[in-house]
Amino acid sequence: MASHIVFFYFSIMDMNVVGWFEIPVTDMERAIKFYETVFEVKLDKHQVGPFEMAWFPMVEKGPQAAGSLVKSEGYNPGPGGVLVYFTSTKGDVEDELSRVEEAGGTIIKPRYSIGEHGFAGIIQDTEGNHIAVHSMT
Numbered sequence: 001m002a003s004h005i006v007f008f009y010f011s012i013m014d015m016n017v018v019g020w021f022e023i024p025v026t027d028m029e030r031a032i033k034f035y036e037t038v039f040e041v042k043l044d045k046h047q048v049g050p051f052e053m054a055w056f057p058m059v060e061k062g063p064q065a066a067g068s069l070v071k072s073e074g075y076n077p078g079p080g081g082v083l084v085y086f087t088s089t090k091g092d093v094e095d096e097l098s099r100v101e102e103a104g105g106t107i108i109k110p111r112y113s114i115g116e117h118g119f120a121g122i123i124q125d126t127e128g129n130h131i132a133v134h135s136m137t
Helices: 028-039 093-100
Strands: 018-023 045-049 052-055 064-072 084-087 108-112 121-123 129-134
Touching: 028 052, 028 064, 093 108, 093 121, 093 129, 108 129
Parallel strands: 018 064, 084 129
Antiparallel strands: 045 052, 052 064, 108 121, 121 129
16 A cells, blocks of 8 residues: 655644645545535645555644545555544534535435534535534534
8 A cells, every 4th residue: 555644743732733634535526526525625636656646625724624535556446444524614514415416415314413513414425435524503
């Protein structure tokens, strides 16, 4: 398996533990269209050595982690791996869930309560990965 690790050094007291995530894809253009449609963001394509990447928008010193779609040898999309939770851009999981099927994905688990931690929904993207969306309302 290809190994690609991005390191960021910050004091653990100043930042969240997760500094970066990578979502494997087999069809970069299809995956970009899916994520741009569901989350209403613009991904930025880059070729980094053997890695075809599409970076999610990042806010310097903002909360949550930044990440990328990645197409490269050894990156195999599919359910059953790590589950990445995206924060709802409008503050309600239903907003993103409403665009999943039109973007070619599937809702695996509709909006559900996670108690005092808010709400989540689990979806399958166009590459077969399972991801979650989170909001407090």
